[in-house]
Amino acid sequence: MNLSFSLLADQFLLNFSYLWLIVIATTIGIIIGAMPGFGSANTIIMLLPFTLAVDVDVAMIFMVSLFVASHMGGGITSILLNIPGNGGSAATCLDGYPMAKKGLGQQALVLSFVASTVGGMVTALMSIFLLPYIARLAYYMHSVEMVVILLFGITLIASVASDNMLKGLIAGFLGLLIGAIGADHIYSTPRGTFGFIELYDGVPLIAVLIGVFAISEALIMMEQSSVLSETGMQMMKQSGWKETWEGVVMSFQRTWHMIWTGIIGLIIGIVPGAGASIAAFVAYQQSRLYSKTPEKYGTGIPEGVIAPESANNGCASGDLIPLLVIGVPGGTTAAVMLIVMTYHGVQLGPRLFIQNPGLGYGVFITMLVAYAVMLFTTLPLTRWVSKLVMIPTPVLAPIIIAFTLVGAFAPRAYMFDLWLTLLFGAIGYVCRKTGFNVVALLIGVILGPMLEANVMRALRISGNDPWVFFSSPVGNILWAALAISLAIPSIVQWRRNRATRIAAA
Amino acid sequence: MTITFDRRQILVGAGALAALGPSLALPRAQAADGFPTKNMQVLIPTGEGGGVDQAARAFNRIWAKYLGANFEYSYFPGASGQVGYEVFVSKREPDAYNILFGNIGPEMIMYATQKVKYKYPEDFTYIGSMDVDDSVIWVAGNSKFKTIGDLVEEGKKREITLSTSRLPHPSTIGALALAEATGMKVRMIPYGGGGPARSAAITGEVDGCATFLSSSLGLGDQARFLTVFNETNRTPELTNNAPPVNQALGTKIPPLSGQRAIAIHTKAVEAYPDRVKKLSDTFQQVFADPEYKTVAEKAGTPWEFIQYGDAASCQESAKEFVELAERFRPLLTASKG
Numbered sequence: 015m016n017l018s019f020s021l022l023a024d025q026f027l028l029n030f031s032y033l034w035l036i037v038i039a040t041t042i043g044i045i046i047g048a049m050p051g052f053g054s055a056n057t058i059i060m061l062l063p064f065t066l067a068v069d070v071d072v073a074m075i076f077m078v079s080l081f082v083a084s085h086m087g088g089g090i091t092s093i094l095l096n097i098p099g100n101g102g103s104a105a106t107c108l109d110g111y112p113m114a115k116k117g118l119g120q121q122a123l124v125l126s127f128v129a130s131t132v133g134g135m136v137t138a139l140m141s142i143f144l145l146p147y148i149a150r151l152a153y154y155m156h157s158v159e160m161v162v163i164l165l166f167g168i169t170l171i172a173s174v175a176s177d178n179m180l181k182g183l184i185a186g187f188l189g190l191l192i193g194a195i196g197a198d199h200i201y202s203t204p205r206g207t208f209g210f211i212e213l214y215d216g217v218p219l220i221a222v223l224i225g226v227f228a229i230s231e232a233l234i235m236m237e238q239s240s241v242l243s244e245t246g247m248q249m250m251k252q253s254g255w256k257e258t259w260e261g262v263v264m265s266f267q268r269t270w271h272m273i274w275t276g277i278i279g280l281i282i283g284i285v286p287g288a289g290a291s292i293a294a295f296v297a298y299q300q301s302r303l304y305s306k307t308p309e310k311y312g313t314g315i316p317e318g319v320i321a322p323e324s325a326n327n328g329c330a331s332g333d334l335i336p337l338l339v340i341g342v343p344g345g346t347t348a349a350v351m352l353i354v355m356t357y358h359g360v361q362l363g364p365r366l367f368i369q370n371p372g373l374g375y376g377v378f379i380t381m382l383v384a385y386a387v388m389l390f391t392t393l394p395l396t397r398w399v400s401k402l403v404m405i406p407t408p409v410l411a412p413i414i415i416a417f418t419l420v421g422a423f424a425p426r427a428y429m430f431d432l433w434l435t436l437l438f439g440a441i442g443y444v445c446r447k448t449g450f451n452v453v454a455l456l457i458g459v460i461l462g463p464m465l466e467a468n469v470m471r472a473l474r475i476s477g478n479d480p481w482v483f484f485s486s487p488v489g490n491i492l493w494a495a496l497a498i499s500l501a502i503p504s505i506v507q508w509r510r511n512r513a514t515r516i517a518a519a
Numbered sequence: 520m521t522i523t524f525d526r527r528q529i530l531v532g533a534g535a536l537a538a539l540g541p542s543l544a545l546p547r548a549q550a551a552d553g554f555p556t557k558n559m560q561v562l563i564p565t566g567e568g569g570g571v572d573q574a575a576r577a578f579n580r581i582w583a584k585y586l587g588a589n590f591e592y593s594y595f596p597g598a599s600g601q602v603g604y605e606v607f608v609s610k611r612e613p614d615a616y617n618i619l620f621g622n623i624g625p626e627m628i629m630y631a632t633q634k635v636k637y638k639y640p641e642d643f644t645y646i647g648s649m650d651v652d653d654s655v656i657w658v659a660g661n662s663k664f665k666t667i668g669d670l671v672e673e674g675k676k677r678e679i680t681l682s683t684s685r686l687p688h689p690s691t692i693g694a695l696a697l698a699e700a701t702g703m704k705v706r707m708i709p710y711g712g713g714g715p716a717r718s719a720a721i722t723g724e725v726d727g728c729a730t731f732l733s734s735s736l737g738l739g740d741q742a743r744f745l746t747v748f749n750e751t752n753r754t755p756e757l758t759n760n761a762p763p764v765n766q767a768l769g770t771k772i773p774p775l776s777g778q779r780a781i782a783i784h785t786k787a788v789e790a791y792p793d794r795v796k797k798l799s800d801t802f803q804q805v806f807a808d809p810e811y812k813t814v815a816e817k818a819g820t821p822w823e824f825i826q827y828g829d830a831a832s833c834q835e836s837a838k839e840f841v842e843l844a845e846r847f848r849p850l851l852t853a854s855k856g
Contacts, residue, residue, distance in 0.1 A: 059567055059592070062576075156724040197598040200709055201686060201852055202633060204598065211605045211636070215597025286718045341737050342718040349568025349714065356573060356737070356819045363739050427593065467711065474708055475680050475725060 039079035047087025051421025070358035089126035102290025102326035109318025117246030120400035124261025133276030133324030189458020225438020279325035283332020297325030564603020577818035585801035613784030615794035631844035645833035648780035654690035674703025690729035
């Protein structure tokens with residue numbers, strides 16, 4: 015692959031000459047990323063006439079900037095309102111929202127933006143210099159390996175349910191059941207759809223996200239006058255530039271954390287069909303696993319914001335690698351980008367880096383520039399954006415319900431989805447009131463169908479031989495890592511108990 | 520051009536119009552004169568960015584010039600296209616402004632093998648097709664299989680795995696028919712989309728991929744085409760001269776090509792014959808426009824594949840695929856009966 019510093023320098027210059035476009039695209043991306051129901055793929059589809067009318071370099075700069083910005087924007091509402099803009103930012107709610115409730119929303123936003131930037135930039139840089147090797151990872155990630163990776167994410171159900179294991183596991187199981195609704199992955203036979211055609215493609219994730227998070231959160235908000243505690247309100251009133259700086263310092267004190275969770279996102283993003291949701295949940299699970307204070311996860315700690323945000327932005331680089339290197343899109347947005355590039359006559363796959371290396375590597379240069387632009391434009395805004403939580407809930411809650419219902423309707427234009435969203439809103443409300451963990455439910459809904467698809471596919475390839483799950487060296491390494499990750503918390507707990515007993519004796 | 524709709528349907532439509540009386544007929548006629556007065560709504564029964572989406576956008580770009588209307592798109596993937604067709608039939612107005620852009624082969628196999636809530640041709644009618652895309656089997660560029668003969672020989676010793684976007688697909692039937700004719704063993708692995716199916720073959724999760732030719736042409740050296748399910752290979756230079764299956768193995772497998780086509784509600788054919796005529800006439804005009812060649816090739820469809828088909832040929836093709844699907848039903852569905 016023809017990589018040279020002059021080529022990279024040229025691409026940097028090209029991107030800087032379109033800085034205005036990057037600013038526009040990233041602004042659009044952040045806004046749509048923060049709005050549940052609106053995604054980068056839909057937006058690029060809507061703006062397709064523009065991308066087809068301009069040069070392919072310009073189209074790519076626009077699309078890539080919008081794409082990465084949507085990953086960054088998703089965290090904003092997760093942190094401030096407990097409403098994920100997309101599946102990739104759902105895990106950010108776990109610690110982001112508790113931080114906001116404590117009056118640390120500004121710091122949490124800064125953590126999210128810096129982690130997104132560092133995760134995105136590190137993985138973009140890795141992609142530039144290690145592309146041939148990183149691309150090879152796709153050759154080792156098949157259905158069997160995906161099953162184990164998804165199990166990493168699903169074990170998070172047990173972690174988030176640790177307050178009340180039984181209720182947490184019931185919520186997770188309910189999520190898995192909901193995720194199993196829809197046509198089966200081999201024969202397309204509908205299951206659990208009750209005859210509703212709207213459910214044949216599975217329960218729409220947006221309806222679940224908006225229902226169990228936004229609607230139920232808005233209902234809870236209505237029961238109190240403010241999102242913030244008394245202390246939190248005082249802190250927010252007094253917050254200024256100092257808090258932004260604190261957030262930056264907190265972020266860079268965890269630089270290594272941002273890097274390795276970003277790399278998790280990159281690796282998961284490379285697998286076609288995997289995505290930011292898995293990346294964020296797996297990174298959160300791994301971050302918690304190797305923490306010295308795992309019990310603090312979920313209470314509002316910086317690492318709990320950094321891990322999912324860095325990972326879902328790392329995933330953005332990973333998503334584009336199969337598209338560029340083997341000509342196969344890794345996700346929906348990449349598929350739409352494929353339309354544009356094919357229209358412009360760009361030959362994707364290995365030939366891209368021989369025939370048009372500037373375009374191939376330019377994608378990652380655009381990412382670097384877009385992240386830098388976003389960091390400079392978003393960091394100053396955190397001071398004001400974070401004040402959103404100071405709006406009295408009697409005003410905020412109806413606005414949330416109205417906006418998110420529009421988001422629930424927008425992707426498929428079904429009235430059915432509105433009713434479904436309200437149903438999930440009611441389920442979410444009951445879950446919160448009765449102590450069933452809605453995040454556990456969501457993990458089941460998001461990861462369950464992917465796990466099922468990969469299990470069924472692996473079994474079909476092997477002729478229904480269950481030993482297929484232990485037939486690949488990479489898969490077996492992942493199994494060992496999964497076993498270790500499940501055992502470590504018990505070992506740590508045993509050692510702590512032992513130390514306490516010895517100390518008491 | 521020849522548009523051959525079911526004569527009974529036309530008569531029923533004409534009778535219904537006559538029964539409604541001249542007072543209703545006048546506004547309808549006026550509306551038809553100005554057709555189209557608003558944007559056309561295109562429903563695509565697969566996801567954004569797929570082969571049909573790309574082909575539809577390329578085609579409609581030119582069609583808009585002749586039809587005098589722009590196109591708005593919506594996507595309803597799921598259950599091998601069943602979701603899109605059911606939404607189209609039950610939730611879209613039968614006013615000829617709503618059209619479905621699909622692929623006759625896979626979607627008629629789906630119709631024949633899944634429990635659907637609509638009927639063909641009572642509920643929708645294909646009014647024209649725009650290309651003929653042959654089914655193929657290919658393996659990864661570094662695969663040990665050099666010819667289709669190698670794959671068949673290996674398939675006699677062990678079960679060959681082939682990825683496919685979905686089981687109800689002409690290429691799946693092609694592979695199953697090949698297995699039946701040669702005695703090889705084959706297992707089709709559906710990946711729920713062309714992209715993941717191609718990726719699985721390139722990365723070696725499966726032995727090869729059974730799919731439509733045009734979607735795999737962009738893979739370059741990563742794919743080695745072994746055979747084409749048609750009487751001739753129309754793009755030998757793009758497919759490492761892969762032989763037609765019958766020529767290579769002496770089999771008698773029928774051509775298994777997909778035809779991307781537009782469909783409208785049969786009720787619209789009955790109620791708005793003049794609108795349908797305008798749609799059909801302008802649809803055909805696109806093929807003579809030199810600009811279409813440019814945009815079609817940009818969208819990844821070789822010009823050799825572009826081929827106009829009228830309503831009659833679409834109906835014939837649909838009927839053939841239903842018959843083929845019936846023949847291979849036990850292998851394409853969960854029911855073994």
